[in-house]
Structure formats: C-alpha cells, structure tokens
Amino acid sequence: MHIWLHPLSLILISLGLLMWFWGTWPLLQQRSLLVKLHRLSVADTLGSALMLAGLWLQRADLWPLLLLALIGLMLWNTIFGYVLASSSQTPRSR
Amino acid sequence: MTWLLSCLFRLLLWFLLTGDRSGLNLLIGAIVAVLLPQRRGRSDLLSLLRALVQAIAAIPHAYAEAFRLMLAPAETEQWLERPSSGTRTAAAIFLEVFAITLTPFTLVLGVSAGPDGPTYRIHQLQPSSGLEEREP
Numbered sequence: 637m638h639i640w641l642h643p644l645s646l647i648l649i650s651l652g653l654l655m656w657f658w659g660t661w662p663l664l665q666q667r668s669l670l671v672k673l674h675r676l677s678v679a680d681t682l683g684s685a686l687m688l689a690g691l692w693l694q695r696a697d698l699w700p701l702l703l704l705a706l707i708g709l710m711l712w713n714t715i716f717g718y719v720l721a722s723s724s725q726t727p728r729s730r
Numbered sequence: 731m732t733w734l735l736s737c738l739f740r741l742l743l744w745f746l747l748t749g750d751r752s753g754l755n756l757l758i759g760a761i762v763a764v765l766l767p768q769r770r771g772r773s774d775l776l777s778l779l780r781a782l783v784q785a786i787a788a789i790p791h792a793y794a795e796a797f798r799l800m801l802a803p804a805e806t807e808q809w810l811e812r813p814s815s816g817t818r819t820a821a822a823i824f825l826e827v828f829a830i831t832l833t834p835f836t837l838v839l840g841v842s843a844g845p846d847g848p849t850y851r852i853h854q855l856q857p858s859s860g861l862e863e864r865e866p
Contacts, residue, residue, distance in 0.1 A: 658800055670837060671807070674855040678796045678834045704746040710789070711828065718831045718838050721853065725839055 641693045648690030655683030669724050673717050681713040732773035732821075737763040769820065777817035781825035788829040795834045802857025809839075809853055816847040823848055 659679020662672050685706055692702045737760075744759035745751065799805070814826055827838045830850060839851040 655796065655800075668807075670839075670853045671805070671855060673837055674799075674834055674853075677792075677832065677837070678799065681832065682792055682796050682834070700746040700749040704743065707743075707746075710832070714828050714832045715824075718827055721831075721837050721839050 645690040645693035648686045648693070652683040652686035652690065655679055655686065659683060670721060673721050677714065677717050681710060681717075684709050684713070731775045732778060733768060735775075735778070736768060740766060774817060774819045774822065777815065777819055777822045778825075780815065781817065781822040781829070785825045785829045785832075788832050792833045798857050799834050799855070804858050805855050806858045807853065807855055809851070812850045812852055813844070813846065814848045814850060818847055826850070 656679045659675045659677075662675045688702055688706045688709070692699060695702070740763035741756075741759050744762060745755075748755055748759070812830075814823065817823060817826070823841065827841065827850070830836050830838050830852060835854055835856055837853045837855075839853055841848045841850055843849075
C-alpha cells in the first residue's frame, strides 16, 4: 500500500461519514418527506459510496465484493428513493 | 445485441460475487447468464446505451450537486415535468429514472405515458441564498 493511500482512504471515509450525518440529521426535523429523501440520497447513496471507495483503498484484495456492494448501493438505494417518493404521492397528485 | 449486453452484465455480477476468474467459473457463469430468463419486449440498443452513458455521467454530477446542497444556506422546492429522451425501452426508462433520482437536486415522483414517450414528474430541491423567503 502506497504511503499516501492510507490518508486518502481516511479522507474518503470521513467525507462519507460527514455526508451520512448531513443527510440523516433532517430525519429528526419537521421537514417534508421529499426534502428528507433528497438529503438521504446524499447520505445513503453518495456518502456510503465514498466510504466503500475508502475501504477499497485499504483492502484492495476485496475489490470484487466492494465493487458489487458499490453497484448494489448505488442502484437499489436510488431506486428505493424513487419508490418511496412515488408511493408518497396521493392518487390525485399522481 | 441487448441480449448480449444483459448476459455480459450478469456475467460481471457473477464474477464479482464469486471472485474467481478461472476458466471453469467463466463457463458456469456464462451458462447461468444465458439460462436466466430474459425480458421480452421492445429493445432499442442505441437508446439503452445513451441512457447507460447518461447514468454513469450522473455520478460525478451527483457529487457536485451534493456539495452545492451541503454548502447552501437554504433550499427552494419546485415541482416540474420533464419529457424523457423518447425511449420506450423499459431498461432505458429505468436508467433515466436512476440518473435523475441519483442527483440530489432532483427526485422522480412518477412516470406518465405520453404520445412522445414517457414524461417524468420531478421534485426539485435547489440551493438558494435564503433571501427569497424573507421577501414579501
């Protein structure tokens, strides 16, 4: 492992953690469901992806599983956000 | 051609899941990829590839939007309708919904069929200075 890879991975994981807190904090506030979903997309999809990228730098031998987790997270978190947003609409607003 | 793309994607997932690049594993993965049921219906390779490129390009765009949203003092909400690229291929519509919903500014609320292809109902959250709300 290159000497600069470790700090880089820590930066990526910390940035992901920051996105997690920024995105999940509004869940405790009186915001609309859609605003919460916008913010959650930052937290659970983009933040988690940064963390996985950071872990990839630390454990390069596990890259197939980490890449699979990355594809799964990006795809299903995003589509789950769409399903939740779509389900929150009343029949008239649909 | 769409069939081949679908099989290659399945084979990629098989490789990632097993982590084994031996010839025997390639053969088993290829057999599984071919034997799994394929979706019947419309397939338009060009619109599928365009949607795939758009979905991949949305990833760096999503990070740029996330940082803009994180640094913004306030946000404004907006509801809008956006026509699709005109595709009627299910996989391409899936990828277009993915690309729009992945970016933190926009969220697809629903897809409605139209004469020129589907239309997306979108909720938009954009960063603002916060001064607009204080104006009478």
